[in-house]
Amino acid sequence: MTVSAGTTRRYSNATYRTLRRVKTAGLYAGVAAVLVYMLFPYYWAIVSSTKTGQALYQFTLLPALDFSNYRQLFDNPVFMGALVNSGVVALVSTAVSLVIGILAAYALGRLHFPPGRIVLIAVLMISVFPQVVVLSGMFEVIGWLGLYNRPSALIVSYLILTLPFTTWILTSFIRDLPNELEEAALIDGCSRLRILTHVLLPLMGPAIASTGLLSFILAWNEFLFALTFILTDENRTVPVAIGLLTGSSRYEYPFGQIMAASVTVTLPLLVLVLIFQRKIVAGLTSGAVKG
């Protein structure tokens, strides 16, 4: 800020201080604007979810603390069932992906294995497949397995989303672990599986937590497969339940209910994201930036 075209101008100390103050104020104003932009809609959803009747259409920024929307929601067996379905489907597909992904990541990241590069590229390509491309073939596979209209159909089909993702990120994590421990174990005559489970796995805790969490979010939020492979309300996941929620007419939209449902579905994710934020950022960026 002191230089223009090679000539250096000098300011007095007081001017410097004022300049710095203006800059700091600008920085905080910018950060505040970003926070309002990013967070206000969710805050407004919370506010709206605690209003009913006329209050819902009033422009008051504070929540009305009327929880009847939530009470109605939790008394609704279809919504509660959808919550359970979403949780089970996301948990199981994440667990399966983690187990398979850890095994694969060890082979790809640690063993001397020339075809590994091709496998990794294939994995990356699968992770950018448009889902609709596999829809008809997947439909058939689900039919063969006899899983149509069952939540387990989603566990199978979500592997196409979560497995390439976990494999890719865990491979880049496992590459960064130090070699020495493993060599010592190898000399002691440990098997590869034992090395993975007893030497590397304890070191991978944080990586597994962040990868698992991201994969859970991916599965929890999925919409296309959940909409297509599930026919009846009691087997649906929450995003689809909310997506299909409509009032009896266009003008009778149960917005208070929808906002309560939206807040409820998002809350567990937000708590997890805020707790694990550092690890999530590391997980999100490690594959992309290093890769």
Next chain:
Amino acid sequence: MNAARRMERQQRRTAWIFLLPLLLTLMAVAIWPLARSIFFSFTDAYLDAPSDYGFVGIENFVEVAEDPVFWGAVRNTLVFTLVSVGLETLLGLAIALLLHRAFLGRGIVRAAILIPWAMPMVVSARIWEWMLNDQFGLINKLLVALGLVEKGVAWTADPSLILGTVIFIDVWVTTPFMVLLILAGLQLIPEEIYEAADVSGVPQWKRFWSITLPLATPAIGVAILFRTLDALRMFDLSYVLAANNENTMTMSIYARDQLISFQDLGLGAAASTWVFMIIGLIAIVIVGLLRLDRATG
């Protein structure tokens, strides 16, 4: 045979064993379904009886290519992708530059901006649908109060506004992802370069233009590639806001419609194969452009 080669062979065998579950699973959920989809696109199969089919050559591909609704969906998807990724790259870069500075509570802010990204797209669609409601929506009330419009704008119903609304919501949802990737790129730039620039008195804008931007370009490039491929397959946002509205119908919605709503397995498979080819082509072009940048820069 020496020990080193024996060990290498053994390692390779172990690697295959460890990879087997991955390869089998991906075969079952990705490669095989993809192959079957492409196979079905040459048949006249229907969804209710997929085993009862005859081959029809490229008839399905021609039929999709002659459908103006399909090209409308392609156009919507391309406009959506171009504008949305463009806006969120600029916005993401601006926010990343801001959050890259040291300030009190930076960690919390960084975590907080993840919130729109972590929500299900359906939830974001619903929240904005409520805020943009023509009668009771907060945005319209504000606009009326400020005297900018006389009565509420029907953001999600007006055919000329709805694609813009979809883009607006998508930008809100995906900008955090962009910010994080660009921030990670910024953090890789060594501090010494800026110190050197300080000493030799390089002006602020020039520092951004000739240090920050070129060095962050690989990270930005990867982020753009990911986001572009993601935007090209967009389904949920348009579907929830305006299921079959031709003004926001994306390629994925069109293909799923043929397949599920009209039960036409052959035509739906052909449509999704078209989608696959279009997205593949765009991916190759982008990867090529990124390489070019790296080679010249």
